[in-house]
Amino acid sequence: MRLSRYFLPVTKETPADAQIVSHKLMLRAGLVRQTAAGIYAWLPLGLRVLKKIEQIVREEQDKAGAVELLMPTIQSADLWRQSGRYDAYGPEMLRLVDRHEREMLYGPTNEEMITTIFRDATKSYRDLPRTLYHIQWKFRDEVRPRFGVMRGREFLMKDAYSFDLDEEGLKQSYEAMFVAYLRTFARLGLQAVPVRAPTGPIGGDLSHEFHILAETGESQLFYDAAIDDVTREELLAADASTIARLTRLYAMEAEEHEKVAECPVPAERLRSRRGIEVGHIFAFGTKYSASMGFSIQTADGGQVHPQMGSYGIGVSRLMGAIIEASHDDNGIVWPDSVAPFQVGLINMRADDAACSAAADNIYKQLETAGVETLYDDRDERGGAKFATMDVIGLPWQLVIGPKGLEKGVVELKRRASGEREELSLETALARLTAR
Incomplete structure (x- = not known):
């Protein structure tokens, strides 16, 4: 969504x-x-x-x-x-x-x-x-x-x-x-x-x-x-x-x-x-x-x-x-079993064509894999997007930004622990779809 x-x-x-x-x-x-x-x-x-x-x-x-x-x-x-x-x-x-x-x-x-x-x-x-x-x-x-x-x-x-x-x-x-x-x-x-x-x-x-x-x-x-x-x-x-x-x-x-x-x-x-x-x-x-x-x-x-x-x-x-x-x-902090969506996908720069294209593609892959995803594609500040995802408490946050894409990585955050990792897109998707 x-x-x-x-x-x-x-x-x-x-x-x-x-x-x-x-x-x-x-x-x-x-x-x-x-x-x-x-x-x-x-x-x-x-x-x-x-x-x-x-x-x-x-x-x-x-x-x-x-x-x-x-x-x-x-x-x-x-x-x-x-x-x-x-x-x-x-x-x-x-x-x-x-x-x-x-x-x-x-x-x-x-x-x-x-x-x-x-x-x-x-x-x-x-x-x-x-x-x-x-x-x-x-x-x-x-x-x-x-x-x-x-x-x-x-x-x-x-x-x-x-x-x-x-x-x-x-x-x-x-x-x-x-x-x-x-x-x-x-x-x-x-x-x-x-x-x-x-x-x-x-x-x-x-x-x-x-x-x-x-x-x-x-x-x-x-x-x-x-x-x-x-x-x-x-x-x-x-x-x-x-x-x-x-x-x-x-x-x-x-x-x-x-x-x-x-x-x-x-x-x-x-x-x-x-x-x-x-x-x-x-x-x-x-x-x-x-x-x-x-x-x-x-x-x-x-x-x-x-x-x-x-x-x-x-x-x-x-x-x-x-x-x-x-x-x-x-x-x-929702338990996985009742969370409204499993993943909150955050596009850090909706005004950046490359970033948006990458986020759109990731969203399609998650949806195809049956992973319930809330995709924050709004033209809003990154801080506002993080605050929204934290307050609604989805188990995972997947962050797509221009700087990360240049390095070939995305950021994956576990809401319950606050742990953040920089991973390749393939690794992040594999972890989320395996669940």
Whole structure:
């Protein structure tokens, strides 16, 4: 993509109403723009990142055996009355009445709807187990939206729902999602800590939150230092033994940790850091299947209410969490897996015919090789081009200038480390295309 034809409204100034790093950088880098309190338009660069995060989440759900569908954003209030949550949910739910005086709501979650869909199509134990998921926009009317996409009112969420015949089956579904979450966050370049958590309005008695360790996190966490020794490779190959290991490593939020003396972790291994919640999983048994009249026939001819669980990941929130965990003084440092483009190609002299011809040729070669490239072909100062590339955080910068071309070299910069090398064009292209 040529930057001269792209829509990338980068700004130099830090917006006055942005309080945390991710909010500041998402605005400065032209990823989003606020359209109302807690509601954002996703601009082209931000949307590319969002789609890549979404795809990694989707791939790991598919590997875990979940089946994708898509449920609507608007739901009937009658569904929520069946479960008893319509009046109990509180003012975060956006309620509305349609032209026929039917009470509706903008869904904050989908337990009731998925239970109804699956109930109406399922009669026998042979239809279980199943896990269904979708990636859909949600709305929760936060009383004080803040921190950009980290606590907005409208957000993109992956929510999955499992249906099992018995508690043992529910445990297996829960563990499969636990593994999928560990793998998802590792692929996103994040260190995630599973934290035992209250179930809140969702219900049930088994729940874990997944927190990204970052100094700007909202929650204070206590955990076993051994968590830091779990490698990315272990997480990518996560299985039931990884779950057993991680859940033995005590982790909980500060408000549940008043009696530190009762903590099972030895004092010398106890660590405390701040965390950003990016995922939450629940096993809530028959809370919804029983209240919504969902029962199935067992192998011996009896009837049981299916055991259910729900599993959420804040897809749009993850973008903010990644930036909180991966940035420097100059801007964002995207992990390769979610970067909007892999290479920022900088033509230092757009007014120089030879330089432009060389940069154009390199751009065509990168595009032909399938390397996602943002080509800064604008007639701007070199300093402005470097500043733009640094703030948007692409993994690689390839710099083409007249002096380098005279020597037969180009400059290749790795954004994460700041390391710069002068290489022959062939070597630089080989390195970038090999990745």
